[in-house]
Amino acid sequence: MKQRILLLFTVIALISCKREQKISSSDWTQISARTQFKEQDGNIELKTGNFTYNFKSNQTPFKKIILLNASMAGYISELGAENLIIGVSSPEYIYSEKIQSLLKEGKIQNVGSEQKYDIEKIISMKPDAVFTNYIASFDNAYQLLKNNGIQVVFLDEYMEQLPLEKTAYIKLFGEFFGKEKEADAKYSEIEKNYNDLKQLALKAKDKPVVLSNEMYGDVWYLPGGKTSVANYIKDANASYIMKDNKDEKSLTMSFEEVYAKSGGVQYWVNAGSHASKKEMLTINPFYGKLDVFSKGKIYTIAGKERKKANDFFESGAVRADLILKDYIKIFHPELLPEYQLTYMKELQ
The missing domain is CATH 3.40.50.1980 (Nitrogenase molybdenum iron protein domain)
Known part of the structure; x- marks a missing residue:
């Protein structure tokens, strides 16, 4: 009798574990095989490539960010969040008219180029986060920023080879900026357009x-x-x-x-x-x-x-x-x- 009861508890425990694992895994928003994030009680956990981040509820949404890659400006512009940018590197490579206008007004600062970032200037600006692609030769610069309390977030979206997975990074930016609904809506719109176009192409x-x-x-x-x-x-x-x-x-x-x-x-x-x-x-x-x-x-x-x-x-x-x-x-x-x-x- 005791063995049957023990077996019953074991089965129930195993089922419970499986359910918990399933619920836990479903909490993650999957951007791609290399990038995923989840939000719980205002805290955001991010896994991207070889990097893992944990942002506390008092750290987000970000209000002041710096971009070290022009490609990321596309996500910001699509969300209408250009006013959150306080600095960019190599501004001559940024196409956005709104960002260029904010640069002229001095609301966005030039923080150097991909040859050399102005680390002292970045530290003095006290951004909530610096977004960049990871470049091994800049490890010393990244470490200096981290040592001064600057959160450096590596997002290598350029490595995604499925077009809609690259688009899906907008969901992550939406999470960081408190624009989750806008980001989800924009992604759904682009996804639908893309899939409709694929079907259209098959008629050729x-x-x-x-x-x-x-x-x-x-x-x-x-x-x-x-x-x-x-x-x-x-x-x-x-x-x-x-x-x-x-x-x-x-x-x-x-x-x-x-x-x-x-x-x-x-x-x-x-x-x-x-x-x-x-x-x-x-x-x-x-x-x-x-x-x-x-x-x-x-x-x-x-x-x-x-x-x-x-x-x-x-x-x-x-x-x-x-x-x-x-x-x-x-x-x-x-x-x-x-x-x-x-x-x-x-x-x-």
Whole structure:
């Protein structure tokens, strides 16, 4: 009898444990396989890459932040939270008109560049948090900030290769700024747009062959078959020349290697931000040997540029739907007859 009772308690305990684990795991908001967060009693726990953070209820929502990467400005702007920014590095690379206006008014300060941050200035500004991508060579700078009580948050959103997972970082910024509802609504809107566009792309009769990126020196950095570029091309119902590759990073190839794979290519996308085909040939005469150069169409990511700033890397980090829409317009113009390209631009 005692054994039966003990067995019963054991089973109940195991079921309870399983339930608790399930409830516990469901508390996490999953951004991607590498980034997740949860909020409990006003406290926020964040796991991103190799870093774990615990923010107490009295630390958030953040009121004063510093951005050390221009791409993160896209999330802030999408939430209408530009007034929370007190400092940025390399402001010349930020596209947002609102942020540029606040810089001119002195409400946002320049805190250096990716070559050298002004650590003393950052410390004196006493931000609630500094957001940046992790760069190992800046470890000493990060440590100095931490030693002076500055919270440094590493968010390597650029490493996400699924477009909507990169978009999903807006949920994390919403949590940090007390704008959870706005962030969730914006994500849901972009997600719906993206999935609707994927379905639209499937109606296309043709599936054109696509080449991407360009050469730097003697090396062509061709996106791997599992990169965000490859995923966009696939979702736009086109055939990327490296679609069978399994890499989530760029592949280094010679011109000859790319040339051997370029037969039948009809579209060349993400071809830098050149002004013309003539300029491309001036930089690299070998481009003229590609059939797509003379017979196909070439598109750059120069649709929204202002001096050194390119909105493709800023709002484009969030607006996966608009980037996909651009690719569909390029590969299947008949599906979006009234749409004008946002981030891309055809080279003449």
